[in-house]
Amino acid sequence: MLIVAAIMFAGMLAGYLLRGQKKVLRFNARLTMWVIYLLLFFLGLAIGGDDYIMHQLPELGLLALVISVMAIAGSIFTAWLLWRFAFSKRGEDKP
Amino acid sequence: MRGSFTILGFFVLGILAGRLNQLPQWLDAGQYSTWVLYLLMFLVGIGVGADKKALRTLATFNLKILMVPLSTITGTLLGVSVVWFFVQQLSLAELLAVGSGFGYYSLSSVIITELHSAELGVVALLSNVIREVITLLFAPFFVHISGKLSPIASGGATSMDTTLPIITSASGKEFALIALFHGIVLTVLVPFMVAFFITF
Numbered sequence: 001m002l003i004v005a006a007i008m009f010a011g012m013l014a015g016y017l018l019r020g021q022k023k024v025l026r027f028n029a030r031l032t033m034w035v036i037y038l039l040l041f042f043l044g045l046a047i048g049g050d051d052y053i054m055h056q057l058p059e060l061g062l063l064a065l066v067i068s069v070m071a072i073a074g075s076i077f078t079a080w081l082l083w084r085f086a087f088s089k090r091g092e093d094k095p
Numbered sequence: 096m097r098g099s100f101t102i103l104g105f106f107v108l109g110i111l112a113g114r115l116n117q118l119p120q121w122l123d124a125g126q127y128s129t130w131v132l133y134l135l136m137f138l139v140g141i142g143v144g145a146d147k148k149a150l151r152t153l154a155t156f157n158l159k160i161l162m163v164p165l166s167t168i169t170g171t172l173l174g175v176s177v178v179w180f181f182v183q184q185l186s187l188a189e190l191l192a193v194g195s196g197f198g199y200y201s202l203s204s205v206i207i208t209e210l211h212s213a214e215l216g217v218v219a220l221l222s223n224v225i226r227e228v229i230t231l232l233f234a235p236f237f238v239h240i241s242g243k244l245s246p247i248a249s250g251g252a253t254s255m256d257t258t259l260p261i262i263t264s265a266s267g268k269e270f271a272l273i274a275l276f277h278g279i280v281l282t283v284l285v286p287f288m289v290a291f292f293i294t295f
Binding site for chain 2: 003004005007008009010011012013014015016017018019021025028029031032035036037038039040041042043044045046047048049050053054056057060061063064065066067068069070071072073074075076077078079080081082083084086087088
């Protein structure tokens with residue numbers, strides 16, 4: 001956790017110093033995409049080579065669906081509270 | 096959206112390659128991927144630190160606008176905690192880590208895969224993709240049942256890019272700045288929060 005945080009902070013500092021360097025930043029954006037592609041390819045490799053996870057896939061998918069539905073339900077509930085009590089003007093407080 | 100398909104395409108390609116089991120030994124992913132993850136975190140950091148528009152958007156900071164991402168974080172963590180009561184498969188920390196992806200599936204899934212397991216990495220990938228898809232499909236419905244901030248909340252970290260168009264069409268153009276601010280704050284927080292919960 002600390003390593004990830006430290007590396008990200010170092011990157012943000014480097015990025016701040018590099019702002020305005022259009023060519024470098026464009027290269028950075030493209031490199032970032034390719035590293036993400038590579039890591040997701042690795043993730044696919046790990047899963048494809050693991051019979052246990054392959055068999056579990058439908059169940060894991062269902063679990064993922066439940067987690068996302070509850071994450072959304074929770075966040076739109078607090079968004080409703082915020083909307084109701086801090087954002088909407090009087091008279092239009094019903095969404 | 097095109098970027099999302101490419102990302103998922105590489106993931107599926109990886110699964111196929113893993114099934115065929117024909118890759119040379121030196122490509123054993125686990126060997127390098129921690130270092131690749133560190134590289135990714137550094138590159139993402141550069142992107143955030145150099146983003147002038149993001150810095151300018153963050154400068155519009157005030158208490159009211161800050162409440163929106165805080166509300167999304169609170170609601171998301173509460174929501175996924177409820178799952179813990181009826182699913183024994185995952186610990187609370189694991190659920191919170193998956194929820195802390197806030198729709199940023201590429202980053203959250205690779206962090207979870209590296210720091211925890213490929214199994215939970217897949218759950219994070221699918222769950223956060225689904226969060227984005229549900230937001231794209233149901234944004235107008237969310238406005239109807241729980242107000243104009245709800246598509247922003249539902250979109251999570253994606254409210255600054257992939258779900259921004261649907262948010263402004265469902266809630267109104269005047270919500271674009273809030274959506275941007277919200278998405279930027281969550282995007283920066285995702286790696287920290289995911290790594291925090293997963294190493295619990």
